[in-house]
Amino acid sequence: MPVTVLLVDDEPLVRAGLRAVLEAQPDIEVVGEAADGAAVIPLVRRLRPDVVAMDVRMPLMDGIEATRAVLRTVPEPPKILVITTFENDEYVYEALRAGADGFLLKRARPAEIVHAVRLVAEGESLLFPASVRRLAAEYGGEGGGNRAARAVLERARLTEREAEVLRLMARGLSNAEIAARLLVGTETVKSHVSAVLAKLGARDRTQAVIVAYESGFVAPG
Amino acid sequence: MPVTVLLVDDEPLVRAGLRAVLEAQPDIEVVGEAADGAAVIPLVRRLRPDVVAMDVRMPLMDGIEATRAVLRTVPEPPKILVITTFENDEYVYEALRAGADGFLLKRARPAEIVHAVRLVAEGESLLFPASVRRLAAEYGGEGGGNRAARAVLERARLTEREAEVLRLMARGLSNAEIAARLLVGTETVKSHVSAVLAKLGARDRTQAVIVAYESGFVAPG
DNA sequence: GAGCCTCTCCCCCGCTCGGGGGAGGTCCGT
DNA sequence: ACGGACCTCCCCCGAGCGGGGGAGAGGCTC
Numbered sequence: 149m150p151v152t153v154l155l156v157d158d159e160p161l162v163r164a165g166l167r168a169v170l171e172a173q174p175d176i177e178v179v180g181e182a183a184d185g186a187a188v189i190p191l192v193r194r195l196r197p198d199v200v201a202m203d204v205r206m207p208l209m210d211g212i213e214a215t216r217a218v219l220r221t222v223p224e225p226p227k228i229l230v231i232t233t234f235e236n237d238e239y240v241y242e243a244l245r246a247g248a249d250g251f252l253l254k255r256a257r258p259a260e261i262v263h264a265v266r267l268v269a270e271g272e273s274l275l276f277p278a279s280v281r282r283l284a285a286e287y288g289g290e291g292g293g294n295r296a297a298r299a300v301l302e303r304a305r306l307t308e309r310e311a312e313v314l315r316l317m318a319r320g321l322s323n324a325e326i327a328a329r330l331l332v333g334t335e336t337v338k339s340h341v342s343a344v345l346a347k348l349g350a351r352d353r354t355q356a357v358i359v360a361y362e363s364g365f366v367a368p369g
Numbered sequence: 370m371p372v373t374v375l376l377v378d379d380e381p382l383v384r385a386g387l388r389a390v391l392e393a394q395p396d397i398e399v400v401g402e403a404a405d406g407a408a409v410i411p412l413v414r415r416l417r418p419d420v421v422a423m424d425v426r427m428p429l430m431d432g433i434e435a436t437r438a439v440l441r442t443v444p445e446p447p448k449i450l451v452i453t454t455f456e457n458d459e460y461v462y463e464a465l466r467a468g469a470d471g472f473l474l475k476r477a478r479p480a481e482i483v484h485a486v487r488l489v490a491e492g493e494s495l496l497f498p499a500s501v502r503r504l505a506a507e508y509g510g511e512g513g514g515n516r517a518a519r520a521v522l523e524r525a526r527l528t529e530r531e532a533e534v535l536r537l538m539a540r541g542l543s544n545a546e547i548a549a550r551l552l553v554g555t556e557t558v559k560s561h562v563s564a565v566l567a568k569l570g571a572r573d574r575t576q577a578v579i580v581a582y583e584s585g586f587v588a589p590g
Numbered sequence: 591g592a593g594c595c596t597c598t599c600c601c602c603c604g605c606t607c608g609g610g611g612g613a614g615g616t617c618c619g620t
Numbered sequence: 621a622c623g624g625a626c627c628t629c630c631c632c633c634g635a636g637c638g639g640g641g642g643a644g645a646g647g648c649t650c
Contacts, residue, residue: 263639307595307596307597308596309596309597309598310596317575318579319579320571320572320573320575320576320579322572322573322636322637323636323637324636332597332598332599333598333599333600334599335598335599335600335601336597336598336599338599338637338638339597339598339599340597340598341637341638342638342639342640345638350541351541351543351638352541352543352606352637352638353575353637353638354538354541354574354575354578355541357575357578357579358539358540358541358578361582484609528625528626528627529626530626530627530628531626543606543607544606544607545606553627553628553629554628554629554630555629556628556629556630556631557627557628557629559607559608559629560627560628560629561627561628562607562608563608563609563610566608572608573607573608573636574607574608
């Protein structure tokens with residue numbers, strides 16, 4: 149059965165774009181739209197979507213309140229994917245605190261958007277690395293390491309092999325070098341790397357390495 | 370005038386390989402060879418090379434002793450580029466401690482080798498990131514950050530713009546994204562990125578980001 | 591035994607990246 | 621006035637990378 153999605157954004161254009169991108173996927177179905185957070189709860193009750201793609205900034209009720217409201221009032225609530233235009237949006241981490249399962253930039257590429265929806269639908273949390281640093285500053289800065297990044301890494305549930313590959317990535321090795329070191333083919337390494345990128349919500353190996361550092365997965369110094 | 374290089378390695382094959390790679394460059398000239406560290410000092414005195422490409426492991430006198438000897442006894446000594454087969458070679462950091470200006474893996478690609486020679490000739494120090502971590506563990510672990518990486522970064526003498534680009538690289542941005550943020554063309558960003566990679570002795574942006582983290586240039590957490 | 595996960599390897603494809611060149615502009619110090 | 625950084629942009633080109641598929645072998649649990 150397909151992943152059902154409810155779109156919540158005050159801009160019709162954005163909704164249309166999301167719908168186009170998501171419906172192009174055979175396994176994703178957009179079951180409804182809302183223009184404001186205030187309309188979300190009844191819609192969620194009626195449509196029971198797997199995922200709510202929710203804008204943070206909306207006129208009547210913003211994405212944070214809406215997220216809280218949904219999670220409080222709906223039994224077996226859907227996954228909440230927060231959408232925002234700005235990666236420095238202070239609202240974002242509040243939404244995550246409120247219980248959102250991930251967030252996504254509007255300017256993300258279609259493949260990323262689709263990917264993000266699938267991930268949260270499967271129960272994985274994701275944050276895009278470019279924003280992870282930002283979050284860290286706000287999230288509370290006492291202990292070493294970055295809580296947000298750590299959360300990403302923990303929820304990523306990397307397999308042993310994937311973790312091993314990530315460690316080598318974080319030492320600057322290329323796929324070919326990793327393959328040589330692990331005594332496997334480069335295609336195999338590519339598979340693992342892809343899995344790592346997918347699970348971490350990273351676009352490329354650089355972002356994955358950033359998560360590795362931010363989360364304390366690899367120790368700097 | 371070209372960069373003059375003295376090759377010191379006990380394996381003729383390696384010397385031949387280095388010679389072939391280096392002489393293919395119009396601006397690099399191999400002026401001599403030696404099979405052991407013991408032969409280095411007189412040759413350096415006579416040939417006065419800009420750079421000595423020196424193996425660490427050699428039968429009579431290893432690269433560390435040879436490095437120390439050259440730096441102690443020769444006025445205006447050449448730059449020493451240490452060459453090794455293993456990146457975990459404990460000899461390497463000792464050589465660096467002894468005053469070597471950089472090191473290089475034998476399995477490095479020709480372009481990297483050429484690049485390394487040019488860099489040390491110009492007075493830049495370089496360490497390949499994959500080995501930087503290793504060095505850190507040995508180099509002394511009290512203070513935060515990685516001394517070796519910090520040294521790389523300091524001696525890299527990045528321009529303001531380059532530092533800015535590196536910071537954005539370390540946040541996971543692509544060249545296009547950096548270009549958008551800095552309001553310049555992607556070609557410009559590519560230039561800066563190339564300059565950063567060159568100065569840091571990094572092969573790709575991932576390695577550059579690793580140096581950024583290891584050196585404390587960007588703070589994790 | 592069926593299902594699931596993990597690890598392994600394969601294909602095709604498009605794109606970004608990085609190397610190696612060059613070139614014009616400004617600003618600054620000598 | 622000249623050289624020298626520095627920033628900007630341009631070209632060509634090859635290689636590595638990442639997406640999107642698939643597929644088989646082994647091991648696990650139910």
